[in-house]
Amino acid sequence: MVEDTGQRRRGLPTIEELRIWRDFIETTESLRARLTSRLQRESELSAGDYAVLLALNDAEKRRLRSSELAATIGWERSRLSHHLGRMERRGLVRREECATDSRGAEVALTAEGAEAFRRASIPHLRAVRELFVDALTPDQLAVAGEIAAALRTRLAAPHDEGSRNGTRA
């Protein structure tokens, strides 16, 4: 752990650090892909659909202003707009105009959307447990939380703008 066969410290990761990085990012990526493909197979919902339905389902009266929804799930408005278009076509949500601000749109969960979410929810959570929670020791799980917090802090730090994104389970 002191050898440093790689670069002689010039702001670049060592070989070992790089190995960990690649392992880490590829694995989380595979995990995400696996979970979404499973969700898709079992419930005909994409990860995006699930995030939207979850947020709406948790909301008062199962409806949200479009921009609040975007903020909740951490999406750009444009992305949300496109996605809502597709979901609306499938009957999962409905867009209605907002009483208090005529520019605004309210997004409402349809009965069909609520039902789809209900059906998807348990199996999805079970999958999260199987593929993530149960794969780790309690210690590892705790450190996973720490790591997320540390990375998030660094991402939030000034210095490098251009952030965006985030996906919900």
Add this chain to the structure above:
Amino acid sequence: MVEDTGQRRRGLPTIEELRIWRDFIETTESLRARLTSRLQRESELSAGDYAVLLALNDAEKRRLRSSELAATIGWERSRLSHHLGRMERRGLVRREECATDSRGAEVALTAEGAEAFRRASIPHLRAVRELFVDALTPDQLAVAGEIAAALRTRLAAPHDEGSRNGTRA
């Protein structure tokens, strides 16, 4: 840590476990997004471009059979084919027919592609260091490696097929 305010253990994650999961997946997702947007800004390359260029650059004679390339970076052949089409249009790679198997294609790094990779590489690695390696304590980094290994093992286990995916740094 023993309270378990949530579900009464029925294969579902507890509230706390779910919180960690969401933190974890959202954060890694943001990290990935940030790195790719930075790569894009600094080098006009997407994460996919980088993965392809890296693999080719490491290869003997800077060329690979299409399917070997796919295996190296863990992509489906179809995804790679589409991506190579776009990269070829930009002059980063060249597709040539394979001498030993006339179905096959060989993908070769162009001078332009090699140059683009060279320019992108250092800043990208520096970004990995800043946003990942340096954000973590040595212990956390080590555990990150363990976590990746544990998750990977679970993903590789039989039981749930439908995997695919993986991205390289």
Add this chain to the structure above:
DNA sequence: ATCATATGGTTGACACATCAATCAGGAGGC
């Protein structure tokens, strides 16, 4: 009231990912 500007949201263009279908060329059996 009028005008500049900010805000909420949509749109279009394009890159990217996944799936199913396709197609050409190898490989083995006969």
Add this chain to the structure above:
DNA sequence: GCCTCCTGATTGATGTGTCAACCATATGAT
């Protein structure tokens, strides 16, 4: 040789993500 089956790779359709441009309404200054 010839037929079947397998394999390497491409294609098209569709869903998804990002960016920049856009439109309409709200808001605040004057």
